[in-house]
Amino acid sequence: MNRRLAALVSLPLLSLSASTAALADDMDNAPGSMCVGAGYSLTVNTAGQAENPQAFTVTAICPSERKVINGAFATNFSATVWVSDQSTTSDVCCKAVSRLPSGVTKESALVCTTGTTSNTGLTIPVVTDGYTFAHFYLQCQLPGVESGKTSRILTFRSIQS
Numbered sequence: 001m002n003r004r005l006a007a008l009v010s011l012p013l014l015s016l017s018a019s020t021a022a023l024a025d026d027m028d029n030a031p032g033s034m035c036v037g038a039g040y041s042l043t044v045n046t047a048g049q050a051e052n053p054q055a056f057t058v059t060a061i062c063p064s065e066r067k068v069i070n071g072a073f074a075t076n077f078s079a080t081v082w083v084s085d086q087s088t089t090s091d092v093c094c095k096a097v098s099r100l101p102s103g104v105t106k107e108s109a110l111v112c113t114t115g116t117t118s119n120t121g122l123t124i125p126v127v128t129d130g131y132t133f134a135h136f137y138l139q140c141q142l143p144g145v146e147s148g149k150t151s152r153i154l155t156f157r158s159i160q161s
Helices: 002-021
Strands: 026-031 058-064 076-085 093-099 105-107 117-128 135-142 152-160
Touching (some): 076 093, 093 117, 105 117, 135 152
Antiparallel strands (some): 076 117, 076 152
């Protein structure tokens, strides 16, 4: 009888631990070189960073592979993007985007640097999308070259749950 009682008591604990595992974040780091320019080329330096060699702001797209966590697609996407902003007149700004094949998007708030920086982590807020055909990416505005210095994306960490 004590064995049966122990088995009955352990069942709710087992289901509780299985359900909390579903809440775990899946993180992955990628070099800035994974980002591509939309309409204009970015340059990859020997450190694996994506630089804007243009005299004007270029939009960078940094893809994040949508994760399957505990048998289901992740529905939440956020990130940290490490950037170097070398412009005295413009800021590096990034946001998280979820996009359906139909073109419908959900976007997080835009997060920007303030002034020139050499290594700043931008914490990008979460965007939530339950549609399984949506894909996730970061969209960043990189200011143009100023006094021979380029603004760049150093690395980014995707966080999904």
